[in-house]
Amino acid sequence: xxxxxxxxxxxxxxxxxxxxxxxxxxxxxxxxxxxxxxxxxxxxxxxxxxxxxxxxxxxxxxxxxxxxxxxxxxxxxxxxxxxxxxxxxxxxxxxxxxxxxxxxxxxxxxxxxxxxxxxxxxxxxxxxxxxxxxxxxxxxxxxxxxxxxxxxxxxxxxxxxxxxxxxxxxxxxxxxxxxxxxxxxxxxxxxxxxxxxxxxxxxxxxxxxxxx
Amino acid sequence: xxxxxxxxxxxxxxxxxxxxxxxxxxxxxxxxxxxxxxxxxxxxxxxxxxxxxxxxxxxxxxxxxxxxxxxxxxxxxxxxxxxxxxxxxxxxxxxxxxxxxxxxxxxxxxxxxxxxxxxxxxxxxxxxxxxxxxxxxxxxxxxxxxxxxxxxxxxxxxxxxxxxxxxxxxxxxxxxxxxxxxxxxxxxxxxxxxxxxxxxxxxxxxxxxxxxxxxxxxxxxxxxxxxxxxxxxxxxxxxxxxxxxxxxxxxxxxxxxxxxxxxxxxxxxxxxxxxxxxxxxxxxxxxxxxxxxxxxxxxxxxxxxxxxxxxxxxxxxxxxxxxxxxx
Numbered sequence: 001x002x003x004x005x006x007x008x009x010x011x012x013x014x015x016x017x018x019x020x021x022x023x024x025x026x027x028x029x030x031x032x033x034x035x036x037x038x039x040x041x042x043x044x045x046x047x048x049x050x051x052x053x054x055x056x057x058x059x060x061x062x063x064x065x066x067x068x069x070x071x072x073x074x075x076x077x078x079x080x081x082x083x084x085x086x087x088x089x090x091x092x093x094x095x096x097x098x099x100x101x102x103x104x105x106x107x108x109x110x111x112x113x114x115x116x117x118x119x120x121x122x123x124x125x126x127x128x129x130x131x132x133x134x135x136x137x138x139x140x141x142x143x144x145x146x147x148x149x150x151x152x153x154x155x156x157x158x159x160x161x162x163x164x165x166x167x168x169x170x171x172x173x174x175x176x177x178x179x180x181x182x183x184x185x186x187x188x189x190x191x192x193x194x195x196x197x198x199x200x201x202x203x204x205x206x207x208x209x210x211x212x
Numbered sequence: 213x214x215x216x217x218x219x220x221x222x223x224x225x226x227x228x229x230x231x232x233x234x235x236x237x238x239x240x241x242x243x244x245x246x247x248x249x250x251x252x253x254x255x256x257x258x259x260x261x262x263x264x265x266x267x268x269x270x271x272x273x274x275x276x277x278x279x280x281x282x283x284x285x286x287x288x289x290x291x292x293x294x295x296x297x298x299x300x301x302x303x304x305x306x307x308x309x310x311x312x313x314x315x316x317x318x319x320x321x322x323x324x325x326x327x328x329x330x331x332x333x334x335x336x337x338x339x340x341x342x343x344x345x346x347x348x349x350x351x352x353x354x355x356x357x358x359x360x361x362x363x364x365x366x367x368x369x370x371x372x373x374x375x376x377x378x379x380x381x382x383x384x385x386x387x388x389x390x391x392x393x394x395x396x397x398x399x400x401x402x403x404x405x406x407x408x409x410x411x412x413x414x415x416x417x418x419x420x421x422x423x424x425x426x427x428x429x430x431x432x433x434x435x436x437x438x439x440x441x442x443x444x445x446x447x448x449x450x451x452x453x454x455x456x457x458x459x460x461x462x463x464x465x466x467x468x469x470x471x472x473x474x475x476x477x478x479x480x481x482x483x484x485x486x487x488x489x490x491x492x493x494x495x496x497x498x499x500x501x502x503x504x505x506x507x508x509x510x511x512x513x514x515x516x517x518x519x520x521x522x523x524x525x526x527x528x529x530x531x532x533x534x535x536x537x538x539x
Binding site for chain 2: 031033034036037038040041044077104105107108109125126127128129150153157159160
């Protein structure tokens with residue numbers, strides 16, 4: 001597997017001044033054994049520095065607001081708020097880290113929601129040992145790597161959105177970032193922000209409201 | 213059906229009546245009319261009396277048959293009634309006779325039996341779903357997480373393992389990875405997470421996608437844009453019926469194509485799963501899967517039809533759920 005895109009000119013999402021400094025990581029997993037295992041695995045890599053390993057999205061946000069983080073490594077299913085909620089929150093920080101979500105279920109639905117949550121990578125738990133470090137390095141370098149969304153599933157998800165949401169979703173799937181999408185569709189930053197939360201809520205499956 | 217080992221009511225009453233009539237006639241003739249009957253005409257007179265008695269007996273049997281008929285019809289109906297089929301009732305049960313009252317009471321009993329049966333089936337199915345949910349969560353939250361931790365530990369081991377051992381560690385890692393995948397698959401089958409998370413149409417899309425990938429089934433989906441809010445019990449029944457029907461297509465139909473359709477009108481929801489395979493063998497007996505589908509359908513008052521397609525190739529499962537108007 002290779003990093004998909006590594007734009008040489010644009011600034012990576014990290015804010016490191018020294019390219020040789022270790023990548024600063026934040027680990028979020030609500031299961032103690034997995035959290036400890038991840039921490040040890042990642043601490044064993046010379047170019048990684050685990051800033052903190054915490055058990056909830058809220059605790060993770062507290063750390064991320066205080067300490068500079070390059071890559072957040074987040075379990076999708078946390079006890080309370082999930083990994084995608086955290087991804088959206090992290091991306092609103094002044095210096096947003098790259099976000100890598102790992103999950104037992106890495107199907108197309110998660111990939112679609114991850115696009116909206118602006119996550120940078122999804123890793124299946126089955127590949128968490130071998131590929132995780134590689135994926136973290138890719139994400140730290142600014143590459144985005146999400147699983148493909150089966151066309152039929154994408155279609156079925158798209159049908160559940162209204163026109164404007166479909167446009168936002170389509171542009172995000174096509175790889176535009178949120179600022180570009182807002183500019184293209186003439187949405188204010190606040191309007192775009194609420195649109196994205198609504199979209200995430202819809203994709204994560206709150207049923208449509210009853211018919212009038 | 214075996215012949216009854218008793219003399220039917222009709223004949224017993226008819227026999228009693230005939231004996232009474234004959235006795236009454238004999239006594240009347242012997243006690244009230246001695247000497248009034250001419251000695252010469254006795255043969256003709258006996259014939260006339262016997263003929264009259266016979267006529268009355270036949271008329272008696274005919275009238276009795278009309279009285280007893282409804283009871284026999286009731287017996288025949290009670291023998292063949294299917295307790296799992298909703299809405300079966302004795303027709304024209306009116307409280308205008310004892311037989312009518314009996315039929316009415318029987319209908320009420322049938323209603324009560326079916327309600328009780330529906331309730332107990334519902335309890336069993338709800339308990340089963342709750343148990344599945346619990347096992348799926350346990351698998352995911354415990355076994356899955358622990359296997360993930362093992363996988364992480366093995367990753368570190370493989371980096372530190374002395375030469376020669378590294379390959380063994382990698383092999384063990386593969387086994388753990390496969391187990392993790394199995395746990396994930398079993399958890400999904402036990403409990404359609406997508407249903408809670410995504411709602412019925414998308415959950416069905418995910419289901420179809422999984423069948424397409426794992427069982428090499430090509431599925432034409434026709435799913436609605438959106439659905440009104442349905443009771444979670446209804447959604448679960450529709451999902452399970454679709455799952456079972458698609459499983460049957462993959463296992464038994466020898467077809468590699470299926471149609472999965474969901475339609476929603478104002479007052480009903482229609483699920484159709486259709487294939488173009490072998491169809492049901494004539495005189496097939498329903499397996500546990502089909503019975504399960506029927507029980508689930510009955511639980512939400514839905515009609516389930518499983519039939520060969522009129523065109524002659526393949527089988528069609530139709531589930532029609534009546535929807536109540538928005539309150």
